[in-house]
Amino acid sequence: LQDNMQKLQPILDRVRASGVMNRIAGQDHPAQSGKTFANHSPVDESHICEVAQSGSADVDAAAQAAKVAFPAWRDFPAVERKKVLHAIADGIVARAEEIALAECWDTGQAIRFMSKAALRGAENFRFFADRAPAARDGQHLPSPTLMNITTRVPIGPVGVITPWNTPFMLSTWKIAPALAAGCTVVHKPAEFSPITARILMEIAEEAGLPPGVWNLVNGMGEEAGKALTEHPDIRAIAFVGESKTGSMIMKQGADTLKRVHFELGGKNPVIVFDDADLERALDAAIFMIYSLNGERCTSSSRLLVQDSIAPEFIARLTERVNNIRVGHPLDPQTEVGPLIHKVHFDKVCSYFDVARQDGATIAAGGAALDQPGHYVRPTLFTQARNDMRIAQEEIFGPVLTVIPFATEEEALHVANDVAYGLTGYVWTNDLTRALRFTNALEAGMIWVNSENVRHLPTPFGGVKASGIGRDGGDWSFEFYMEQKHVGFAT
Numbered sequence: 001l002q003d004n005m006q007k008l009q010p011i012l013d014r015v016r017a018s019g020v021m022n023r024i025a026g027q028d029h030p031a032q033s034g035k036t037f038a039n040h041s042p043v044d045e046s047h048i049c050e051v052a053q054s055g056s057a058d059v060d061a062a063a064q065a066a067k068v069a070f071p072a073w074r075d076f077p078a079v080e081r082k083k084v085l086h087a088i089a090d091g092i093v094a095r096a097e098e099i100a101l102a103e104c105w106d107t108g109q110a111i112r113f114m115s116k117a118a119l120r121g122a123e124n125f126r127f128f129a130d131r132a133p134a135a136r137d138g139q140h141l142p143s144p145t146l147m148n149i150t151t152r153v154p155i156g157p158v159g160v161i162t163p164w165n166t167p168f169m170l171s172t173w174k175i176a177p178a179l180a181a182g183c184t185v186v187h188k189p190a191e192f193s194p195i196t197a198r199i200l201m202e203i204a205e206e207a208g209l210p211p212g213v214w215n216l217v218n219g220m221g222e223e224a225g226k227a228l229t230e231h232p233d234i235r236a237i238a239f240v241g242e243s244k245t246g247s248m249i250m251k252q253g254a255d256t257l258k259r260v261h262f263e264l265g266g267k268n269p270v271i272v273f274d275d276a277d278l279e280r281a282l283d284a285a286i287f288m289i290y291s292l293n294g295e296r297c298t299s300s301s302r303l304l305v306q307d308s309i310a311p312e313f314i315a316r317l318t319e320r321v322n323n324i325r326v327g328h329p330l331d332p333q334t335e336v337g338p339l340i341h342k343v344h345f346d347k348v349c350s351y352f353d354v355a356r357q358d359g360a361t362i363a364a365g366g367a368a369l370d371q372p373g374h375y376v377r378p379t380l381f382t383q384a385r386n387d388m389r390i391a392q393e394e395i396f397g398p399v400l401t402v403i404p405f406a407t408e409e410e411a412l413h414v415a416n417d418v419a420y421g422l423t424g425y426v427w428t429n430d431l432t433r434a435l436r437f438t439n440a441l442e443a444g445m446i447w448v449n450s451e452n453v454r455h456l457p458t459p460f461g462g463v464k465a466s467g468i469g470r471d472g473g474d475w476s477f478e479f480y481m482e483q484k485h486v487g488f489a490t
């Protein structure tokens with residue numbers, strides 16, 4: 001811990017001195033109003049830095065810069081684009097430790113997970129860099145009278161709006177394909193965690209990305225974010241965040257006919273049948289809700305366990321949850337760090353009372369730690385029913401709700417009986433059941449006998465209130481590009 005704190009200090013000194021400014025057309029800019037807002041660490045509420053609080057004039061300047069830069073970036077040879085994106089990935093790898101330390105201090109995420117998240121950001125750039133040269137490829141669809149040719153072109157300047165959970169990795173996940181497609185970008189990071197988006201931007205410019213291709217505007221969602229979604233020169237909005245914010249963005253973007261891509265909330269089930277490998281299922285169930293502070297869209301926040309194995313499974317789970325190490329995010333031993341912000345901490349803690357009122361049992365945790373910072377004990381609710389709020393609402397913390405079931409039909413009904421449909425995790429060694437169950441489970445992504453393992457060519461996204469559209473592989477290009485058809489008479 002001491003070692004990491006020492007390494008963090010010069011990073012904090014730098015960010016405190018400069019603040020987090022906007023970056024527009026390769027230049028630093030304070031907000032035109034001169035306003036800033038304070039960014040605090042969830043570790044001890046200490047002031048980290050001031051951040052530009054932008055309004056519509058700043059967003060307009062950034063959108064203009066992205067518009068001006070668009071034709072040249074669109075026509076930039078794709079093989080050269082590939083090189084720049086690989087150079088960004090190299091820059092991320094070179095500064096991975098700095099990124100991880102800054103992100104932990106800014107968000108409260110434990111360093112053991114964050115060092116991997118920074119490197120995954122580099123992988124996101126490499127993956128889309130390699131696909132950039134083929135992004136425009138189309139098809140040849142001849143008919144008796146026409147030579148039909150399709151091609152793809154980048155849609156234009158796009159807005160990217162990201163949340164505070166794993167903000168660095170998620171920014172790369174959205175921005176890398178946009179740049180690879182030939183779009184220019186205005187990025188509005190989350191107000192609770194602005195630091196690493198700024199580092200990423202610096203890396204991109206040092207890697208040779210031309211000014212204006214990628215612009216950074218900080219500020220509040222209802223102000224800067226809203227202005228971005230309403231801007232007429234921004235052709236599409238890639239958004240990651242809460243479902244209710246997605247609804248607002250859809251309304252805000254209606255007048256300018258925005259194309260939208262939404263990665264939203266989840267209340268994902270992990271379903272454990274009595275024939276499963278229970279050791280592995282237990283490990284995965286714990287990892288998928290108690291890593292990354294449970295502040296993870298794909299977390300399995302509902303555990304559906306078959307009643308024949310439930311007592312023993314829950315007893316072992318309870319023991320494990322009570323042994324999870326909560327602590328300083330820069331301590332390599334820490335598994336759960338402080339929650340991002342006081343507002344979010346209060347929200348998560350409010351569910352302890354909700355669980356009691358609804359009649360669930362608090363088998364582990366259910367309280368904050370009695371110390372400064374936004375620390376909560378890893379929490380396990382048992383004896384829950386699916387109609388309780390703790391089973392229906394996204395808590396977004398290290399909080400798991402256990403619901404027993406008797407039959408496969410009941411498990412399926414409970415799994416699907418929520419507003420969300422992002423991921424599902426099914427544990428069974430019965431192949432026929434796995435096929436039948438996954439076929440009927442309402443989720444965009446399902447893993448059988450596995451925790452969430454991301455494979456970048458596969459589609460990422462949710463159904464129902466969990467999102468619209470898919471990322472990954474060619475799906476990202478479908479969002480950031482337009483299909484164009486030309487028919488030649490023969």
Ligand code: NAD
Pocket residue numbers: 161162163164165170188189190191219220221222224225226229240241242243245246248249252262263264265266296297394396422462466467
């Ligand atoms: P949020 O919706 O509150 O904020 C996300 C971003 O939207 C922020 O940058 C915010 O400033 C901006 N914003 C807020 N109001 C806006 C408006 N009216 N117009 C434009 N922008 C606006 O979400 P959050 O609390 O930062 O993030 C947590 C949520 O994100 C959770 O619900 C989580 O499940 C979801 N999430 C989903 C995925 C996924 O892939 N499905 C991934 C990560 C996080």
